[in-house]
Amino acid sequence: MKTVFNLKKHLVALFAVLLLGTGLQLTIDPAGAQPAWMPSPPKALPGTKCDADPKWMRTWHMRKLDHKRDQTVRDGIRTKKFSLKRCITCHAVKDESGKFLTVKDERHFCRSCHDYTAVRIDCFDCHASRPDSKKGQGAMLKNNPHDKTGRSSSLKPGDKTVASLQKYLAGETK
């Protein structure tokens, strides 16, 4: 069967896409609140500094993790920099009762973006997804002074309200 380019159909589709786009634009609050479909990763433990520029890490963390895992398992190089354990220590999130969340909870740091991008990670099939409760430290979900968006205390499981992807995508972390 011969496919015929149907201009009319295409124009309708284009129009629909534009309309949809406008609709989404409209959901952005003029006061600066973010649309609900954007992820809102919890802030890291206050006072900690990321092993690389957070902007860079957002895009390339998997490279560093892959490199580091090979170094550690195969060569026994055990520096802490870029180790998953270190990431988890600073990026751990606590629930209301003060317990560290596992990756089963959608408020987990890694899940906030990986759910959004639909990228499945299997790190936590083997690795613990939260710090050792005796040793570890985590960002408090509640009253985290580092978290200036102020939305985390109201975030509950299942709550899709998210705040800061736009800033996130633009590279603003402060």
Added chain:
Amino acid sequence: MISLKNLMNEIHQKAEKEAENNAEETSRRAFVKGSAAAVALAPGMMLFAYGSKEAAARPLAEAASDKTRWGLLIDAAKFNDEDVDRCVRACQKENGWQDNGRPKTDAQWIRRVNLHNKKTKESFSLPMMCQHCDEPPCVDVCPTGASMKRKDGIVLVDKHICIGCRYCMMACPYKARSFVHEHLEDQKDYAPRGIGTVESCTMCVHRVDDGRQPACVEAAPPGAMVFGDLNEPTSKLAQLVRTVATQQVRADLNLDPGVRYRNI
């Protein structure tokens, strides 16, 4: 106007530079943990006596080297059943595996082997685990390179690339490997283990890299298990294998295990 490409390059370079700066992360552990004492025997001659911790930790950033060959000497005569079980429990506690009452699928990093001589009625038991072969058949058969031998002789599974085919389990003459059948959670952060991958005794590699002894060695009766560097002539292990009769299990296979036994 800054192009996106330039911006990315800039960020990349900045991060790399920062990484270099932090490379001198000199949080190096003490060369020898535990008590070390030096006694002058004669001018220019020192006798170094170390505590129970003979193994010296490498600096964190240094790769394992083939100058070292980690090994174990297990004296079966010094073990009774309870002693072996204590070693097994120590391994379970250290590495986070357990007996779930499902012997067909439960992990077994170390186990008690009971031996019985029908003729003499002599019975004894010994701990059996990965023998850390110099020529490991599990490494030969692995289709992905996940089953590997570290340069210092420790045989490991790189679970990042293990596909769970279990060829290595078939190939191992010591039945040292297990397959993880179940979803796990809250593993030890130094001993990751998970569904769909094969695992075995790691000779407590995280402890060894930290200058400590494997958990089973610490739990064993005094002198029943000796851990150390076979390549270091002054180590207690090397001295022992040089002076007493030891044997490798299934030495006929020419796999040259790093784990040796006495009195079997």
